Amino acid sequence: MQSKGKLLIVEDEKIALKSLIHVMTKEGYDVAGTQSGATALGWIENQSFDVVLTDLRMEKVDGMQVLKKCRERSPDTEVIMITGYASPESAVEAMKRGAFYYIVKPFRLDDVRKVVDEALKKIRLKRENSQLREQIEGYEGKVKIITQDTAMLKLLEMARQVAPTDCKVLITGDSGTGKELFARYLHYNSDRAESPFLAVNCGAFGEELLSNEMFGHEKGAFTGALTLKKGLIESAQGGTLFLDEITEMSPAMQVKLLRVIQEHEVLRLGGTAPVKTDARYIAATNRDIAVFTKDGSFRQDLFFRLNVVNFHIPPLCERKGDVALLSYYFLNKFAMLMKKEITNISSEAISLLENHDFPGNVRELENIIERGVAINTGHSIEVAHLPEKLRESGTHLFRKKEGRIPSLEVQEEAYIRWVLNEADGNQTVAAQMLGISRVSLWRKLKSYEIDDA
Ligand SMILES: Nc1ncnc2c1ncn2[C@@H]1O[C@H](COP(=O)(O)OP(=O)(O)OP(=O)(O)O)[C@@H](O)[C@H]1O
Ligand SMILES: [Mg+2]
Known part of the structure; x- marks a missing residue:
């Protein structure tokens, strides 16, 4: 029978260790077990395990150190922590530091089996995903640098x-x-x-x-x-x-x-x-x-x-001309990966992106589009699919609409709506922000037929 996966068990109590090894071997795992945290560190250094099941509290080298080693040596390994019933904080701490899950002692062997299965499922998904990515990237000829910028x-x-x-x-x-x-x-x-x-x-x-x-x-x-x-x-x-x-x-x-x-x-x-x-x-x-x-x-x-x-x-902010090009490139990539039929980005969304500074450069743009595709249920990335920080930037007040400069009235209306929103709908505060009287604001709200009036 082919092994379900490579499992390392670190447990300082001999009897517990033995029974875990026994059960998991019977389940079809390729199991290595040790009572010593230090031995485990050496093994992790030189071999690769799919899942590491470790006791938290052990003398000398404890479960946290085992977890840390795994994170350093093989980030793909999932670590499951076995903790005493009296130390829920350390379980939380372990999760924060990247443990997949924790099991509280005394545990039922069936629970251990389930959690290890879940961890393996996660690993399998991750691998499939990265294979898919490689296929797509390979299909495009290994490495593609998208740009239209002269420099x-x-x-x-x-x-x-x-x-x-x-x-x-x-x-x-x-x-x-x-x-x-x-x-x-x-x-x-x-x-x-x-x-x-x-x-x-x-x-x-x-x-x-x-x-x-x-x-x-x-x-x-x-x-x-x-x-x-x-x-x-x-x-x-x-x-x-x-x-x-x-x-x-x-x-x-x-x-x-x-x-x-x-x-x-x-x-x-x-x-x-x-x-x-x-x-x-x-x-x-x-x-x-x-x-x-x-x-x-x-x-x-x-x-x-x-x-x-x-x-x-x-930096990307010095080649604004690349923003739209890259956005569409990433849109295609992620739509394909997530099997969604999204083919468009609205011109408003593009202008918001083009007005953003991108301190995180292309990676930031890539993440924004990935998110936009992930939360999308339609066929187009709209302003609503962009992160709040872009939408709130306010710089969108000066942007062309279908290539034309908007009139002052159109701008004023948009500006008032934005300020009102910033003021949480409070007209007194909004009037203060705008530097006009409440009555003037009220008149403007009425003439633009803004609801809050
Ligand atoms: N011109 C480009 N065309 C297509 N994808 C790009 C382009 N530039 C960057 N990317 C993508 O943006 C992401 C970040 O790029 P990369 O990791 O090469 O940046 P980096 O400069 O090494 O960043 P760091 O300094 O943070 O390590 C990657 O997913 C990369 O494929
Ligand atoms: Mg890098």
């Missing part, structure tokens, strides 16, 4: 020139502007396209983990290193390694990376013989890296190594 088109032209070379590239730009997408574009337009594109977030791990992630280790290099693990630098052989948030790298890691880049070889932790490497490096940051090189927290020699070619991606 962006120049960058793309330059990217096509640089892509087939092994030039190191530094991509800068605000959060959500598309740095990682750009890096993928370089990769898929190079001869390395058939080899892996691997990304590492230099800010997401502590120094030790990052080092383990990038350089790998030999079997037995430290307790818990049960098998040999190749690092990302090695695994990106023939492909591209994307070093995200490069300024977050510690000084010691910077030295190690510089050495690898210069010598084209890497030493696994605990290893004695260096391994040849052939990865192309693309680094990115949303910070002003010049500040870091000036104050010495980022090595200048490494900066020069990585910054052979620099692409600076402009």
Whole structure:
């Protein structure tokens, strides 16, 4: 029988552990069990589990630490916490930190079975969804950068020139502007396209983990290193390694990376013989890296190594012309993913979007459209499907309607309605905000036939 999934059980009471292992194995899971939290941490480091069922209160290494490790090492693993009946707060805390669910002791084995099944169902859905996404993205030719902006088109032209070379590239730009997408574009337009594109977030791990992630280790290099693990630098052989948030790298890691880049070889932790490497490096940051090189927290020699070619991606607010184009692109994408027939965005909705500043850049726009599609029951994204903060911005007071400048009267009416709404319908407050008397407001309400009059 094929295993239903890989399950790790961490429970310090021997009898409870035994019965859980027994039941879940009979259920068809591939089960590993241990009484020690520390052992569990080692396993999680080196293997991947679908579900981890852990006791909260254990000596030395407790359930929270197991949860934390899972979040760091394998974000797709679902963690279920077993808590004592007397500690509901810690159950809540565990959920806040990303546990899938909690089971209160004493529990019925049947409940455990149900919760684990639910967790697996969630994992399956997530996987299906990401496969679907990949299919759609693959169908579009791996990476598509949507733009009509002159500056962006120049960058793309330059990217096509640089892509087939092994030039190191530094991509800068605000959060959500598309740095990682750009890096993928370089990769898929190079001869390395058939080899892996691997990304590492230099800010997401502590120094030790990052080092383990990038350089790998030999079997037995430290307790818990049960098998040999190749690092990302090695695994990106023939492909591209994307070093995200490069300024977050510690000084010691910077030295190690510089050495690898210069010598084209890497030493696994605990290893004695260096391994040849052939990865192309693309680094990115949303910070002003010049500040870091000036104050010495980022090595200048490494900066020069990585910054052979620099692409600076402009924020979305500097390319307003892309907003409508991207909106329709994301609309198609999410309508397809969510199997909805939404094909239009109203011109009012587009003007609201075009008037927004997008501090979160393209990612923010993408999220807004995803939400707009998700909550939609019709065939078009309307103003009502946009987040409140856009609708309330008020900047929509100056926008063309069907390409024409509206008359002062039309503007005045819209303005009064908006202020009245801001004042929660209170006419005295609205009159104050408008700087006119209550009587004048009343007259205007009447002439525009605004209901509240
Ligand atoms: N020009 C574009 N065309 C299509 N999709 C885009 C474009 N720019 C960005 N995106 C999409 O917007 C999202 C954010 O892009 P990405 O992750 O590359 O940004 P980033 O600059 O790396 O952000 P951060 O600094 O926060 O890591 C992604 O889903 C990406 O596919
Ligand atoms: Mg990024």
